[in-house]
Amino acid sequence: MFPVPTSLSPSRVESFLSCPMQFRFASIERIAEPPQIHMTRGSLVHRALELLFTHPADARTAEVAVQALDAAIVEYRSDPDFVDLRLTDAQADVLFADALDLVHKYLQMEDPRAVRDIGLELRLEAGVGDLTLRGIIDRLDLDADGNLVVVDYKTGRAPGANFEQGKMTGVHFYSFLCQALFGRIPSKIRLMYLKTGEVIEATPSAQSVRFVTTRTAAVLKAVEKSCVSGSFQPRVSTLCGSCSFKQWCPAFGGNPDLAAVEAPLVFGSAVAA
Numbered sequence: 193m194f195p196v197p198t199s200l201s202p203s204r205v206e207s208f209l210s211c212p213m214q215f216r217f218a219s220i221e222r223i224a225e226p227p228q229i230h231m232t233r234g235s236l237v238h239r240a241l242e243l244l245f246t247h248p249a250d251a252r253t254a255e256v257a258v259q260a261l262d263a264a265i266v267e268y269r270s271d272p273d274f275v276d277l278r279l280t281d282a283q284a285d286v287l288f289a290d291a292l293d294l295v296h297k298y299l300q301m302e303d304p305r306a307v308r309d310i311g312l313e314l315r316l317e318a319g320v321g322d323l324t325l326r327g328i329i330d331r332l333d334l335d336a337d338g339n340l341v342v343v344d345y346k347t348g349r350a351p352g353a354n355f356e357q358g359k360m361t362g363v364h365f366y367s368f369l370c371q372a373l374f375g376r377i378p379s380k381i382r383l384m385y386l387k388t389g390e391v392i393e394a395t396p397s398a399q400s401v402r403f404v405t406t407r408t409a410a411v412l413k414a415v416e417k418s419c420v421s422g423s424f425q426p427r428v429s430t431l432c433g434s435c436s437f438k439q440w441c442p443a444f445g446g447n448p449d450l451a452a453v454e455a456p457l458v459f460g461s462a463v464a465a
């Protein structure tokens with residue numbers, strides 16, 4: 193009933209596991225969602241840090257970091273992810289001030305002049321059976337011993353104290369991709385939560401990389417089954433509160449078959465309102 197995807201990213205795998213119905217809307221039917229302010233803020237800060245790291249190490253001062261954010265803001269002023277938010281000038285100022293706050297917080301977490309980065313916004317892909325796994329690494333560093341370290345900036349909330357290693361599975365994709373492409377497993381995967389200054393590190397192993405392959409193959413099988421049968425089950429959770437597709441979700445009395453036609457109209461009018 194639906195074409196089976198030939199490539200998946202870590203976030204799409206996680207999205208299928210969180211809610212197959214939402215995965216159908218976003219990843220199988222590819223219905224474009226309206227931008228959300230927290231996502232635009234995250235992308236803006238990622239871009240500012242990327243621009244900061246295009247400077248030689250000794251030039252990455254706080255002043256240059258702020259200039260990098262200014263340059264990113266200029267880029268985003270014409271980006272649909274910003275334009276379609278339709279913010280007032282005052283709301284846009286708040287967004288940019290929040291982004292500046294995150295850049296300052298980043299500078300309190302590490303000194304970018306001391307970082308030995310070897311790659312920025314790396315788009316990596318590797319095959320698992322018939323499937324291509326794709327991922328973007330925010331930053332790839334070398335540690336003091338010359339080992340690879342994958343760095344992932346997070347602009348959302350840090351997970352609570354009950355955060356389980358199992359939830360780190362998504363990040364182990366990066367070790368899988370590094371091994372497939374560079375022939376080496378990174379020594380660390382570092383998640384930097386800019387809002388709170390927290391750092392969570394995972395130490396990949398041959399076993400965790402193998403687990404990614406096995407788990408992805410299992411998820412793909414489940415995706416295939418859903419595509420062939422047309423059955424994508426809704427999974428109600430706290431995510432429903434921010435789900436763009438709630439009105440077409442059968443768990444909330446909606447008809448999912450209408451989303452492909454109606455959602456672009458609804459999202460378009462929401463954007464134009």
Ligand code: SF4
Nearest residue numbers: 211426427432435441
């Ligand atoms: S409203 Fe909830 S259950 Fe329905 S598609 Fe969205 S996330 Fe899934």
